[in-house]
Amino acid sequence: MPFRTRFRRDRGRWLRRVLVACLTSLAVVCGAVVVAYHLTEIPEPHPETVVQSTVFVDAGGAYLGRRGPVDRQEVPLSEVPRHVQDAVIAAENRSFRTDTGVSPRAVARAAWATVSGGTPQGGSTITQQYVKNALLSPERSLSRKAREALIAVKLDRTRAKDEILEGYLNTVYFGRGAAGVQAAARNYFDVTPGKLTVSQGAALAAIVNIPSYYEKAGSDPGVTARLRHRWEWVLDAMEAGGSISPVQRAAARFPAFRFYPPGGTEGQRQYLIDVAAQEAADRLGITQDQLARGGYTVHTTFDLALQDATAESVKARAGGAEGAEGRAGKGVRVHTAVVGIEPGDGAVRVLYGGADYARQPFNDAVSGSVEAGSVLDPFDGVRLGGPLRALHGSTAPTPLRLAAAYAAVAADGVYATPRTVTRITREGRTVHTARPETRRVLEEKGALAVSARARSGPDGRGVPSVPAADRAGADDGPGALLTAGAGGGIARRTVWSVGYDSRLTLAVALFADRPGAKKGTTVPARLPDDPSPTAYAEELTGTIWDFAGDT
Numbered sequence: 001m002p003f004r005t006r007f008r009r010d011r012g013r014w015l016r017r018v019l020v021a022c023l024t025s026l027a028v029v030c031g032a033v034v035v036a037y038h039l040t041e042i043p044e045p046h047p048e049t050v051v052q053s054t055v056f057v058d059a060g061g062a063y064l065g066r067r068g069p070v071d072r073q074e075v076p077l078s079e080v081p082r083h084v085q086d087a088v089i090a091a092e093n094r095s096f097r098t099d100t101g102v103s104p105r106a107v108a109r110a111a112w113a114t115v116s117g118g119t120p121q122g123g124s125t126i127t128q129q130y131v132k133n134a135l136l137s138p139e140r141s142l143s144r145k146a147r148e149a150l151i152a153v154k155l156d157r158t159r160a161k162d163e164i165l166e167g168y169l170n171t172v173y174f175g176r177g178a179a180g181v182q183a184a185a186r187n188y189f190d191v192t193p194g195k196l197t198v199s200q201g202a203a204l205a206a207i208v209n210i211p212s213y214y215e216k217a218g219s220d221p222g223v224t225a226r227l228r229h230r231w232e233w234v235l236d237a238m239e240a241g242g243s244i245s246p247v248q249r250a251a252a253r254f255p256a257f258r259f260y261p262p263g264g265t266e267g268q269r270q271y272l273i274d275v276a277a278q279e280a281a282d283r284l285g286i287t288q289d290q291l292a293r294g295g296y297t298v299h300t301t302f303d304l305a306l307q308d309a310t311a312e313s314v315k316a317r318a319g320g321a322e323g324a325e326g327r328a329g330k331g332v333r334v335h336t337a338v339v340g341i342e343p344g345d346g347a348v349r350v351l352y353g354g355a356d357y358a359r360q361p362f363n364d365a366v367s368g369s370v371e372a373g374s375v376l377d378p379f380d381g382v383r384l385g386g387p388l389r390a391l392h393g394s395t396a397p398t399p400l401r402l403a404a405a406y407a408a409v410a411a412d413g414v415y416a417t418p419r420t421v422t423r424i425t426r427e428g429r430t431v432h433t434a435r436p437e438t439r440r441v442l443e444e445k446g447a448l449a450v451s452a453r454a455r456s457g458p459d460g461r462g463v464p465s466v467p468a469a470d471r472a473g474a475d476d477g478p479g480a481l482l483t484a485g486a487g488g489g490i491a492r493r494t495v496w497s498v499g500y501d502s503r504l505t506l507a508v509a510l511f512a513d514r515p516g517a518k519k520g521t522t523v524p525a526r527l528p529d530d531p532s533p534t535a536y537a538e539e540l541t542g543t544i545w546d547f548a549g550d551t
Helices: 004-037 082-092 106-118 126-135 142-158 160-170 181-189 199-207 221-240 246-251 264-282 290-291 304-328 384-389 400-409 444-456 533-550
Strands: 053-055 062-068 296-300 331-340 350-351 413-414 419-424 430-431 438-440 478-486 495-501 503-516 522-524
Touching: 053 264, 062 264, 062 290, 062 400, 082 126, 082 160, 082 199, 082 221, 126 142, 126 290, 126 331, 142 160, 142 296, 160 181, 199 221, 221 246, 264 296, 264 304, 264 419, 264 430, 264 444, 290 296, 304 350, 331 400, 350 533, 384 400, 384 413, 400 413, 400 444, 400 495, 400 503, 438 533, 444 478, 478 533, 495 533, 503 533
Parallel strands: 053 296
Antiparallel strands: 053 062, 296 419, 331 350, 331 503, 413 438, 419 430, 478 495, 495 503, 503 522
């Protein structure tokens, strides 16, 4: 029988067989997918994606710096404005609120790219991106892509959309070292997420696409122009989707960015962070490593504006430390330490421990033992209690300890333990609140006697000043000002300048050292006599005092 005749006769049977085979294969595939879905478990996030840094802020909430392996802090979705959420959805996955967690077209495209060796394709949906970035390893394979899709579907079916979006916003990388929206808001605009404007939120959403490129926005004209184009596109999408009104769209202006890379102030602020981190860890009863990875916000007592003004004043006076070192002689280093404490409270407002943390991590203000000389003479013969008892016989107090002692005098004999931490929070909840630790260490008569001697200076020869009550304003100077030190004439080794009233106690220590006979040791050295170290210390104290009155 001819082949054509046989084919026409058996065509129906072959078609049925092919159909049955296809349906069987489809059933097997579907069954395998169902089984795989039920066997798939949603993994815990990778440790590196959930670790958080600890942020330090000054008394007014200004950012000081951070500690931790990554710049990330979790924030509840309720603290992220809706317009910021909508901006990210408009930029990354406009069907997020209604889709099933996956985009079949994107999955097929990514699978083909993997098989063909083409350019890697993104996960398309926010849910898939979150799974890829936070829950799975970065390997490229068909099995990993299939698992990503299964987990995304299961995540979408078992978790609320807001929970998925919160996880995504807390882990997605924004560039500038910022993982998550909290760090991004700070690093790009120096605000918390809750204060992001519509324009700023749209800019962050636009950055997510190529964060390593767009992080230079504001400093690179080409990058800035390209980001502005994408920012416009995000805003148009938000308006089209009803997230913002035409009026809001018309009012939007391209935001200004913090300069990147950042400036060189971080080195100076590390002195503050060192001290506050140690105190915060002690108060929480944890190690500093646990603190750095814990996602805390440490609210400090420091006045950042006053701290920066102090650093600039030290740098400007007498050509700064480097200029003084050059005039002091070979091998001699000149040090300036400044401590400002609030009497009766113990809050440390300013703490200048060195010119550059990178060159000298040792904090002169907290740990430096400075030759006292005659600066402790006003306490002679006065009965001291508590922490001040050890002042009698002390030859080299730290600037912090001396400032605390005179702060007790300014508080009529009440000593307040120096503190640098006011409050510690975590994920918006307060976990520790610090309160002043005070005790009387001087009778009021004793405090008056010390203050009177301080006003007249060592041996009755001091820097004249008038009581705070008689001054016309804060800028007139402290209520009492004492300048003293060790050595005399041109042989000065240390100079102290201490000013105080009921509002602030300020101690400035100027001293010099040179390498000792044994390796790694130092010995006191003579301060350079040009300019006069006494005049230098007094002028610096007055300048910082005036800054404190203005802040």
